[in-house]
Amino acid sequence: MFCLLQASVLATAAQQPAVKPAEKSEEKQKPAEKSIMPFQIQLLETRVRFEANGDSRKEVHTVVKLNNILGAQEFARLAFDYNRAFQQLEIPQVLITHANGGTSEVLPSAISDAPNPAGEKYPAYQNVRVKSVRLLGLQEGDTVEYRVITTTTHHPLAPDFWLEHSFDRSGQVLEEVYELDLPTSREATVRTSEDSQPFEEKKSTEGAEPRILYVWKHSVSTHEEKKPEKVTARSSPQSSLPSFLTEGDLAVTTFANWPRLMVAIQKFFPYESPAAPGIKDAAMKLTAAAKTTEARLRVLYEFVAQKVITVDLPLSATGLATRMPQDVLATGYATPEDKCTLLISLARAIGLPAQPALTGPAASVHGPVVPSLLTTVLVFAPNHEPRVRPSEGVKNTWMDPSEPVTPFGMIAANLRGKSALLPFPQSDTQFFKKIPQSLPFAAFQKVGVNAKLSESGDLAAKVNYALRGDNELLLRVAFHQTPKEKWKEVASLLAISDGFRGQVTSVNASDPMATREPFTVEYELSQSKFVDWSKRPVRIPALLPQIGLPEPPTKLTEDGKKSNIELGTPLNVETQLTLHLPPGTKVEAPAGTSVARDYATYVSNYSVTTETLTASRHINFLLREVTAERSVDYSAFLHAVQNDQAQQITLVPAVDSDKNVMH
Numbered sequence: 001m002f003c004l005l006q007a008s009v010l011a012t013a014a015q016q017p018a019v020k021p022a023e024k025s026e027e028k029q030k031p032a033e034k035s036i037m038p039f040q041i042q043l044l045e046t047r048v049r050f051e052a053n054g055d056s057r058k059e060v061h062t063v064v065k066l067n068n069i070l071g072a073q074e075f076a077r078l079a080f081d082y083n084r085a086f087q088q089l090e091i092p093q094v095l096i097t098h099a100n101g102g103t104s105e106v107l108p109s110a111i112s113d114a115p116n117p118a119g120e121k122y123p124a125y126q127n128v129r130v131k132s133v134r135l136l137g138l139q140e141g142d143t144v145e146y147r148v149i150t151t152t153t154h155h156p157l158a159p160d161f162w163l164e165h166s167f168d169r170s171g172q173v174l175e176e177v178y179e180l181d182l183p184t185s186r187e188a189t190v191r192t193s194e195d196s197q198p199f200e201e202k203k204s205t206e207g208a209e210p211r212i213l214y215v216w217k218h219s220v221s222t223h224e225e226k227k228p229e230k231v232t233a234r235s236s237p238q239s240s241l242p243s244f245l246t247e248g249d250l251a252v253t254t255f256a257n258w259p260r261l262m263v264a265i266q267k268f269f270p271y272e273s274p275a276a277p278g279i280k281d282a283a284m285k286l287t288a289a290a291k292t293t294e295a296r297l298r299v300l301y302e303f304v305a306q307k308v309i310t311v312d313l314p315l316s317a318t319g320l321a322t323r324m325p326q327d328v329l330a331t332g333y334a335t336p337e338d339k340c341t342l343l344i345s346l347a348r349a350i351g352l353p354a355q356p357a358l359t360g361p362a363a364s365v366h367g368p369v370v371p372s373l374l375t376t377v378l379v380f381a382p383n384h385e386p387r388v389r390p391s392e393g394v395k396n397t398w399m400d401p402s403e404p405v406t407p408f409g410m411i412a413a414n415l416r417g418k419s420a421l422l423p424f425p426q427s428d429t430q431f432f433k434k435i436p437q438s439l440p441f442a443a444f445q446k447v448g449v450n451a452k453l454s455e456s457g458d459l460a461a462k463v464n465y466a467l468r469g470d471n472e473l474l475l476r477v478a479f480h481q482t483p484k485e486k487w488k489e490v491a492s493l494l495a496i497s498d499g500f501r502g503q504v505t506s507v508n509a510s511d512p513m514a515t516r517e518p519f520t521v522e523y524e525l526s527q528s529k530f531v532d533w534s535k536r537p538v539r540i541p542a543l544l545p546q547i548g549l550p551e552p553p554t555k556l557t558e559d560g561k562k563s564n565i566e567l568g569t570p571l572n573v574e575t576q577l578t579l580h581l582p583p584g585t586k587v588e589a590p591a592g593t594s595v596a597r598d599y600a601t602y603v604s605n606y607s608v609t610t611e612t613l614t615a616s617r618h619i620n621f622l623l624r625e626v627t628a629e630r631s632v633d634y635s636a637f638l639h640a641v642q643n644d645q646a647q648q649i650t651l652v653p654a655v656d657s658d659k660n661v662m663h
Helices: 003-013 071-076 258-268 279-286 292-305 327-330 336-349 470-481 484-497 628-646
Strands: 039-050 056-066 077-083 087-097 102-106 113-115 127-135 141-154 162-165 175-183 189-192 199-204 210-221 250-253 354-360 376-383 395-399 419-422 432-436 444-453 459-468 503-509 521-529 538-541 571-580 586-588 593-595 598-611 612-621 648-652
Touching: 003 612, 077 141, 077 354, 087 127, 102 376, 113 459, 127 628, 175 250, 258 419, 279 292, 279 327, 279 336, 292 376, 292 612, 336 376, 336 503, 470 484, 470 571, 484 503, 484 521, 593 628, 598 628, 612 628
Parallel strands: 039 175, 444 571
Antiparallel strands: 039 056, 056 141, 077 127, 087 102, 087 141, 113 127, 162 250, 175 210, 189 250, 199 210, 354 376, 354 419, 376 395, 419 432, 444 459, 459 521, 503 521, 538 648, 571 612, 586 648, 593 598, 598 612
């Protein structure tokens, strides 16, 4: 909604690790770029076999053609994640066919096995590992062929099993074969999406037990030529309870319903037993000065979020298994889910009924019960403090202690509004709770620009921000994860995204960990030759960030109707400019604008005093969305805002008596 969002995302994304050229991602592939791809997978074969006891074997065979030096760099290191507590990973073959002729095979001795870099310093997570091999001297035109075998035994959720898979639609995979081998003795639900690939089904009675084999084959030339089928193999009756809908093409699960998965998960969160030694004492000490339930929760949350180091491993890395809370407290580090176990134990030790809540961005209300869609553990705490008015009901608190700079009670935007599974439901049917769309505080963004334009046309400006809400969190993360000596880089991205050019000369920000107050950023920038006074008159835009609004959707929904217009979380945005001009400069300021709707209001003002221009724009998003039926009205509102922001300010410089033009 606001230009600085883009800068925050860029600053954060720049610090993320590159995608590894390992086994094909089981997420939806992005559309193909028109430019030449750095590499192309000529063959991708995947064979997965599950046993009745939940054990499995997955073999991936990949043949990749490196189209240019970027592709060669991408595959200079093959890396594969696994957990040695219940998995073995082998790389039996890595073969390079050189473009200039000849082949070379990487020997097993060249393969390294090390802890995952995120958990390398933390003894409790040494089982989460990366097996990798470096391929030296790759060149454009080379072909890399490798096989990876992952064997899983005694998974924490065994004897149940599941998987997800998506077929490539980008054109990067020329030929793909996917085989799924299941025992018929298990009631496994197999589902494919509406537009997945067609498949073959084979039954076998050879061996110790009957089995069923599904085979998907496709190539670029035949991609999506046939209508896919839907299949449910030996499925149990589906529960009418809410489910999580996979965004992939294939989903397999032996969990017939949510209660069965709940029971399996409960063993990882043993909160019904008395508090472990040290937990209650720590909770009492931390909350000694807190007077209300909310204050006690806040203190416990801030302790776990900020004092316990986050080991950034995905939930799937440990198979959902968690550490004991007393161990987390003693060591002072934990994965996101283990931080939740500690927070919940501390809360329950002093009588606050907190519990885990598992969710993920793909949460929905249809589809099979697939545990891998539960990517995040949150903490849900019903607040039973008495209300002044009984009609106010119970206030629930949601917490995510994984990121130390997340304000208390705030959940990331991609999870708000999703359904969360409660392993310890409040009743026999309330297995799910919807995460609120709202924030625990009013969201706002204030931007102030104090600038000076010199007689030589140079611009010097000081820009300050104060934020609460989603963009606040993005900026907190960006500044927290960036060393202070590199804050200018983050501020430069922020300036560019808001339309400011020039060099950032200094930057200051409030403590990203001080989450009880709005986050503030201030930077100074200079831009030489911002205007050319020889061109008369001089026209410049208002030196304010552009306030972005979504365009009305152009695509229709599946039922042929227009989509609603998503405005996002209600947000109050204020921008203010004070521009000091050279003596004698005349200014023609545009007229202000005022438009008001029930979903948003917009007001702008422009005024001139002696050699000083002031401008302000204020938009207040009041509703989360505008119905499709009001798209014409919204378009008119959008047009009015865009027209106002496109207005320019006219400057007429003072006349120099000798040279007739200001220097």
